[in-house]
Each structure stands twice: as C-alpha cells, then as structure tokens.
Amino acid sequence: MSVNLTAPSRESLKPVAGITLGIAQAGVKNPGEDDLVVINLPEGASLAGVFTQNRFAAAPIISCRKRMHSGVAPRALVINTGNANAGTGRTGEVHAESICSALAEKLGVSPMAVWPFSTGVIMEPLPFEKIIDALPAALNDADERNWAAAAAAIMTTDTTPKGHSVVREINGNTVTVTGIAKGSGMIEPNMATMLAYIAVDATIPKPVLQVMLAEIADNSFNRVTVDGDTSTNDAFMLIANNRPDSLAVQSQADVNFAPLRDAIAEVAVYLAQALARDGEGATRFITIEVSGGKTRRECRQVGKAIANSPLVKTAMFAGDPNLGRILAAVGYAGIDDLDISRVSLWLGDLRVVTQGGRDPEYIEARAAEIMAESEITMLIELDRGEAVDQVWTCDFSYDYVRINAEYRS
Amino acid sequence: MSVNLTAPSRESLKPVAGITLGIAQAGVKNPGEDDLVVINLPEGASLAGVFTQNRFAAAPIISCRKRMHSGVAPRALVINTGNANAGTGRTGEVHAESICSALAEKLGVSPMAVWPFSTGVIMEPLPFEKIIDALPAALNDADERNWAAAAAAIMTTDTTPKGHSVVREINGNTVTVTGIAKGSGMIEPNMATMLAYIAVDATIPKPVLQVMLAEIADNSFNRVTVDGDTSTNDAFMLIANNRPDSLAVQSQADVNFAPLRDAIAEVAVYLAQALARDGEGATRFITIEVSGGKTRRECRQVGKAIANSPLVKTAMFAGDPNLGRILAAVGYAGIDDLDISRVSLWLGDLRVVTQGGRDPEYIEARAAEIMAESEITMLIELDRGEAVDQVWTCDFSYDYVRINAEYRS
Numbered sequence: 001m002s003v004n005l006t007a008p009s010r011e012s013l014k015p016v017a018g019i020t021l022g023i024a025q026a027g028v029k030n031p032g033e034d035d036l037v038v039i040n041l042p043e044g045a046s047l048a049g050v051f052t053q054n055r056f057a058a059a060p061i062i063s064c065r066k067r068m069h070s071g072v073a074p075r076a077l078v079i080n081t082g083n084a085n086a087g088t089g090r091t092g093e094v095h096a097e098s099i100c101s102a103l104a105e106k107l108g109v110s111p112m113a114v115w116p117f118s119t120g121v122i123m124e125p126l127p128f129e130k131i132i133d134a135l136p137a138a139l140n141d142a143d144e145r146n147w148a149a150a151a152a153a154i155m156t157t158d159t160t161p162k163g164h165s166v167v168r169e170i171n172g173n174t175v176t177v178t179g180i181a182k183g184s185g186m187i188e189p190n191m192a193t194m195l196a197y198i199a200v201d202a203t204i205p206k207p208v209l210q211v212m213l214a215e216i217a218d219n220s221f222n223r224v225t226v227d228g229d230t231s232t233n234d235a236f237m238l239i240a241n242n243r244p245d246s247l248a249v250q251s252q253a254d255v256n257f258a259p260l261r262d263a264i265a266e267v268a269v270y271l272a273q274a275l276a277r278d279g280e281g282a283t284r285f286i287t288i289e290v291s292g293g294k295t296r297r298e299c300r301q302v303g304k305a306i307a308n309s310p311l312v313k314t315a316m317f318a319g320d321p322n323l324g325r326i327l328a329a330v331g332y333a334g335i336d337d338l339d340i341s342r343v344s345l346w347l348g349d350l351r352v353v354t355q356g357g358r359d360p361e362y363i364e365a366r367a368a369e370i371m372a373e374s375e376i377t378m379l380i381e382l383d384r385g386e387a388v389d390q391v392w393t394c395d396f397s398y399d400y401v402r403i404n405a406e407y408r409s
Numbered sequence: 410m411s412v413n414l415t416a417p418s419r420e421s422l423k424p425v426a427g428i429t430l431g432i433a434q435a436g437v438k439n440p441g442e443d444d445l446v447v448i449n450l451p452e453g454a455s456l457a458g459v460f461t462q463n464r465f466a467a468a469p470i471i472s473c474r475k476r477m478h479s480g481v482a483p484r485a486l487v488i489n490t491g492n493a494n495a496g497t498g499r500t501g502e503v504h505a506e507s508i509c510s511a512l513a514e515k516l517g518v519s520p521m522a523v524w525p526f527s528t529g530v531i532m533e534p535l536p537f538e539k540i541i542d543a544l545p546a547a548l549n550d551a552d553e554r555n556w557a558a559a560a561a562a563i564m565t566t567d568t569t570p571k572g573h574s575v576v577r578e579i580n581g582n583t584v585t586v587t588g589i590a591k592g593s594g595m596i597e598p599n600m601a602t603m604l605a606y607i608a609v610d611a612t613i614p615k616p617v618l619q620v621m622l623a624e625i626a627d628n629s630f631n632r633v634t635v636d637g638d639t640s641t642n643d644a645f646m647l648i649a650n651n652r653p654d655s656l657a658v659q660s661q662a663d664v665n666f667a668p669l670r671d672a673i674a675e676v677a678v679y680l681a682q683a684l685a686r687d688g689e690g691a692t693r694f695i696t697i698e699v700s701g702g703k704t705r706r707e708c709r710q711v712g713k714a715i716a717n718s719p720l721v722k723t724a725m726f727a728g729d730p731n732l733g734r735i736l737a738a739v740g741y742a743g744i745d746d747l748d749i750s751r752v753s754l755w756l757g758d759l760r761v762v763t764q765g766g767r768d769p770e771y772i773e774a775r776a777a778e779i780m781a782e783s784e785i786t787m788l789i790e791l792d793r794g795e796a797v798d799q800v801w802t803c804d805f806s807y808d809y810v811r812i813n814a815e816y817r818s
Contacts, residue, residue, distance in 0.1 A: 122731075328641050
C-alpha cells in the first residue's frame with residue numbers, strides 16, 4: 001500500500017525517441033515474474049550517472065564506475081531485480097562483467113558500452129547464467145513504449161511501479177522527459193536512490209549532462225529517506241538521446257540549461273517522492289521543511305534527523321501528536337550552537353512551538369486532525385539564517401517490521 | 410519483556426553508607442504508581458555528572474549544569490518520572506527551580522544543593538505543585554535500603570527495574586558500589602543515558618570523581634543504542650559518600666584509582682547492558698564487536714551504524730540471517746577509505762564473510778541456529794589497525810512500533 005501513488009500506464013509514460021526497453025523473466029525473482037530489463041540507447045546518446053556512497057558498493061556499481069571513465073559510447077543498460085550482486089566479492093564483479101560481455105556480443109558493441117545494474121538480496125551469489133539466457137527474450141521485447149512495464153520489472157519490495165513523464169515547450173522545441181525508479185526500503189540515498197533512469201529527448205554532451213544530473217540529484221533523490229539505510233546499489237542514470245534537431249544544450253551557460261534541468265528535475269522529484277510514498281509499510285507521506293538555517297546543508301541535516309527518528313515516525317504512524325519528539329530530533333541533529341529559544345514548529349498551518357516551548361494557542365485536538373491526513377507537512381524555523389531545505393519521508397508502521405522480518409521468506 | 414534481565418531485590422542492592430532514598434506517589438504518572446524519588450547525600454559527599462548533548466536539553470538538565478559550576482555542596486537529588494519537563498521553555502526552568510527550592514527549604518540547605526531530574530513525556534507542562542506536595546512523603550520514606558524501590562519508581566516504558574551492586578576488596582578496604590538506571594526508548598546516549606545513579610562508599614574529591622565518571626561513561630552508557638534517538642534528559646550521576654575511613658582516591662595517579670574505577674564500571678556496564686536488554690520491544694540482546702580499526706572512534710562508528718540500522722534490527726527480530734544488511738551498514742558507516750576486500754564478519758563462532766564476500770564454508774542453517782538465541786554476538790574485523798570497540802543493542806520488533814505508537818494513550 002503506497003500513499004497516494006498511482007501506477008503509470010503504458011500511455012502515461014511517453015516514449016523518448018530512439019530509446020527502447022525490453023523486459024523478460026530470467027527466473028532470478030519468483031517464477032513468472034518479470035525481473036530483467038534491457039534499455040537500448042541510440043548511437044550517439046549521452047549517459048550520466050551518480051552512484052551510492054556506500055563503501056560496500058555492489059559489483060555492478062564497480063562496473064559502472066569503470067564505464068564512467070572509459071570514454072566508450074554507452075549503448076545499453078541491463079538491470080536485474082531479485083539479487084543485488086553486493087557483498088559478493090571478486091566473483092560478483094566477474095558475474096557482472098559476464099552479463100555485459102554476453103549482451104555486448106549480441107549487440108555487436110564493446111562490453112564497456114553495456115552498463116549493469118542489480119537490486120535485491122545482498123550477499124547471495126548472482127545466478128548470472130539465468131540472466132544471460134534471458135537476454136534474447138529481453139532484446140526481442142524492445143520497444144519505445146515499454147517504460148511502464150520496465151518500471152514494474154525492476155521492483156523489489158515496492159508495491160507500486162514508479163514512473164513519470166513531462167512534456168515541455170522550451171525555446172520552440174517540444175522536449176519529452178520520461179523516467180522510472182524503484183526503491184522502498186534501504187532508502188537513504190547519498191548521491192542517488194536505489195535505481196532511477198530518466199531519459200530526455202534532447203542533445204546534451206556528457207560533461208554537461210553530468211553537471212545537470214548532480215544538480216538534479218541533490219534536489220530530488222538526496223532529499224528522500226525511508227529508513228536511513230544507504231543501499232549498496234544506488235544508481236541514478238540520466239540519458240540524453242542526442243537526436244538530430246532536438247533541443248541542444250552545449251554548456252552550463254546555455255540559455256536552455258535551466259529550463260531543461262527544471263523539466264528533468266520535475267520527473268526526478270516525482271520519482272523521489274514516489275519512493276517515500278511507497279516506503280516499506282508507509283501509511284503517510286511526510287514533508288519536512290526546515291527554514292532559517294545558516295546553510296542549506298544544516299537545514300537538510302535537521303530534516304534528515306527528524307525524518308530518520310524512529311520515535312517521530314512511529315508517532316506519525318499512530319497519528320499521535322507526541323510532537324516533543326520532533327524537538328528532541330532537532331536537538332540532536334548536530335548543530336552545536338543552536339539556540340533552542342529561537343526555534344518554532346508548525347504542523348500544517350498549526351503553530352505548535354514558539355521560542356522553543358509549546359505555543360500558548362496550541363490545541364492538541366487540531367494537531368490530531370492534521371495527523372489523521374495521509375499527507376503531512378511540518379515546518380521547522382531555526383531563525384538563525386536565510387537557508388531552507390526540504391526532506392521527504394514516510395511513517396514507520398508494523399508493516400515495516402513485517403516486510404523486513406519476512407523479506408527473504 | 411526484557412531479555413535475560415532480572416529485577417533487583419531489596420537485598421541484592423547493597424546500601425552505600427549515609428545515602429538514603431525516599432519514594433512517593435506525586436500523581437504525575439498514573440494514580441497509584443510511584444513516580445518521585447529523593448536521594449539524600451551525606452554532608453561532604455562528592456557528586457559528578459554527565460548530561461545529554463541534545464541541544465533541546467530539558468529544564469532540569471539546565472538546572473543541573475548550573476549546579477555543576479556553583480561550588481555548592483550537593484545534598485539531594487530529586488527525580489520525577491511521567492513528565493520530562495523538556496521543550497517547556499523558560500517556564501519549565503522556573504518549575505524545576507521551584508521544586509529544588511521547596512525541597513531545599515525542608516532540608517535547610519541552599520536550593521543549589523538540590524539537583525532536579527525528570528523523565529517522561531516531552532513538551533507537556535510539568536505539574537510541579539503535585540511534586541512539591543509529595544516531597545514530605547518522599548522524605549519520610551528515606552532509607553539506605555530503598556535502592557530497588559527507587560529503580561522501580563523512575564521507570565517510564567521500562568518493563569524491568571534496573572539495579573546492580575558490587576562489593577570489592579581494594580587495598581584492604583571493602584568498597585560497595587550500587588547503582589540504578591532507567592531507559593528503554595529514545596536511547597542513544599551521547600555522554601550518558603536516560604537516567605543513571607551510582608553511589609560508591611569511598612572518598613573521592615569532585616574533580617577526580619568527574620574524571621573517573623567520564624572514563625566510565627565512555628565504556629558503558631555511551632556504548633548502548635536502542636533507536637538512535639538521543640534523549641533531551643540523559644543524565645549519569647556518580648556519588649562518592651566520602652565517609653571517614655573509607656577508601657580514599659586523591660588523584661588520577663593514585664594506585665587505587667584504577668581498581669575503584671573498574672569496580673564502578675562493572676556496575677555501569679551492567680546497567681548499560683540492562684538498558685539494551687529492556688529496549689522497547691526487545692526480544693534479543695545483541696553485542697557488536699568491531700576490531701582492526703585505525704581508532705577506537707571509528708570502531709564505535711561502525712558498531713553504531715550496525716546497531717542503529719532498522720534493516721539489521723528487523724532481521725535480528727526475525728532470526729533471519731539476511732546478513733548482507735550488516736555489510737551495507739559497515740559500508741555507510743562513514744569510513745571513507747575502507748577497503749571492503751579486507752572486511753570479515755563472524756556471527757557467534759560462524760565465519761560469515763571473508764575478504765568482503767560470503768565465506769565459502771558459510772552454512773546458512775548454522776547462522777539461523779545462532780540467531781534463534783536470545784543473546785547474539787557479532788564480530789566485524791576491519792583489518793586496518795589495532796583498535797577495538799563494542800556496542801550493545803537490541804532487535805526491532807512489532808512491539809517497538811506498538812509501544813511508541815501508543816505511548817501516550
């Protein structure tokens with residue numbers, strides 16, 4: 001059960017010219033379930049990526065990092081679910097490369113043109129032969145209109161596929177941006193989320209695309225947390241098809257850079273929020289705004305401390321306005337010179353805290369009403385600067401425990 | 410339900426000469442429940458303390474900090490449960506001081522000789538008149554043999570009172586150390602835990618006692634985490650009764666410093682582990698050893714990352730050896746130059762990970778057996794230095810969610 005999140009339809013996710021997606025069943029997940037996706041890129045496309053900061057980066061992440069610096073033009077992304085190929089040591093790296101080589105051979109390209117991604121259980125050997133055997137089926141299935149099917153095929157504990165398209169007129173060009181993502185637990189991206197792929201019908205050289213990606217990631221996936229567990233497999237990939245006659249952005253100084261970045265960011269923010277809406281066991285989607293910080297970084301630090309507090313999250317699940325827990329999290333967020341007598345807190349439009357203590361006009365019954373909603377916004381004003389930031393998360397329910405206690409069974 | 414933790418009896422907690430404890434019902438908690446404790450110190454006693462690092466420190470913590478620097482000899486500690494007097498602003502500070510003044514008047518001492526402590530719900534006004542009204546009953550009850558009753562009276566969501574005594578022969582003197590503590594949720598002490606009081610029948614000047622306390626806190630309460638939420642009210646107080654003829658320790662260089670510190674540390678470690686054994690919803694007590702670090706600090710950082718991971722904790726609750734989650738937590742613990750190919754992991758005596766990947770001899774059925782126990786030890790070898798550390802925690806069960814969703818109802 002996700003919070004106010006609808007699965008994308010085949011029609012709602014718009015094709016991005018030249019980019020095709022093929023889905024197959026490799027038998028890594030349960031029999032009869034889609035678990036393999038190949039994304040084919042047209043010749044000349046640009047690919048940018050950001051990856052997990054977890055030191056136990058999975059084998060496919062190591063392969064992707066090599067490709068980031070290889071200079072070889074990207075031609076395909078191959079994604080399996082059901083097994084993360086993480087904590088698998090040197091053997092795992094060989095398995096990831098074997099899959100790339102097998103797909104490269106079928107496509108007639110260099111193995112370095114194929115980028116591997118995995119998600120699922122950690123520290124189990126990857127059944128890489130099963131994946132290789134299913135590659136022809138995935139290639140046969142390739143179609144520009146398969147984004148929604150791909151969004152479903154990369155899920156693990158996700159309950160709802162996540163995808164979004166926007167179409168914008170920018171400087172006389174019609175630009176389509178389409179993206180998909182998966183992720184539900186082990187979510188506190190640090191650079192990127194579990195897996196997200198966004199494609200744009202535009203011409204952007206790779207270095208410019210990478211800069212754009214970094215800005216977008218910081219304003220979307222890096223603002224989400226479900227449980228504070230940074231995954232071993234996080235990757236966020238941005239593809240420009242570089243179609244002739246498409247809108248071109250040659251540098252950061254280009255007049256079209258900002259509008260194009262903002263169109264892509266709209267898809268990224270949608271997908272990032274979708275991760276929290278479909279957080280494991282989520283019953284509420286929570287937006288935490290922090291304002292009046294000295295820096296945006298400290299605002300995010302406060303937002304993340306609140307968002308990751310099991311006590312705040314369980315109170316949100318209960319709909320119980322035990323709001324002192326929010327103040328406690330603000331207090332341990334790590335701002336050493338915080339003056340608590342300047343801190344204010346609002347829940348929706350209800351002022352809860354003034355000058356570090358409960359507001360005289362606070363009415364608990366009104367707080368309970370606000371917390372009964374499925375979408376909750378809180379605002380923390382630190383009153384020590386001009387910076388603001390926002391973090392998205394979900395509550396912490398019995399089902400989070402159930403899902404994670406039973407994940408492998 | 411705590412894990413292998415027995416409530417102390419009146420007989421098991423040994424008196425520390427001259428220190429008396431009185432218990433009463435102030436009606437802050439539920440009617441008919443003890444919720445007020447006064448600890449009387451003999452003239453000339455030393456008192457040392459460490460307090461929460463949370464910036465939203467509760468009003469009584471602010472009062473205690475003032476007393477730390479006042480130079481006034483301590484004569485009484487007054488502790489209430491049921492209300493934390495935190496997030497209560499300037500009014501809360503006035504309430505805490507009112508209680509101290511009322512008790513000081515009855516004792517004929519300076520208000521600065523009385524130290525206040527509170528624990529319970531945050532951001533509710535403290536019913537301080539009720540507490541003042543109950544002070545005479547607490548004073549009438551004062552007795553050297555009341556440690557166990559006091560341990561019960563300071564509980565909030567605790568299911569088992571926590572107390573411990575050790576009696577040691579040190580350099581020809583018989584030294585008694587007795588302590589009590591409370592804490593079950595909102596537990597990740599940073600300097601100290603929720604509330605802990607240890608008294609020793611020895612003569613130790615305050616500056617020396619404070620040094621001893623800091624060393625002990627770092628090796629006991631600072632090693633525990635239940636949910637990563639650092640409380641607003643944490644305090645760990647160490648009392649030396651300074652009885653004539655008792656063992657005297659005049660400086661850190663004193664030959665008796667280390668044996669006395671170690672005797673006190675034994676009580677502190679017992680109480681610290683008791684907090685994790687009685688962690689909210691705990692079904693398992695977990696010891697995480699981290700060895701081969703460059704510094705003890707980085708070992709603790711890794712231990713805490715594992716201990717606070719909701720994914721590791723729910724797997725421990727399920728008894729499901731989904732042990733890759735431990736590697737993921739090691740990976741995001743913040744050691745930037747960690748070489749994962751050197752990391753090993755043992756669960757009990759079972760080697761799980763060698764060179765960053767699953768050990769070839771690993772048998773999952775054996776891991777499941779080990780995880781079915783109520784006491785689980787894991788060892789993470791980083792193989793990059795000589796430092797070691799240890800962290801204690803508990804698992805994460807449905808009951809953690811239930812307890813914290815229903816806390817106020």
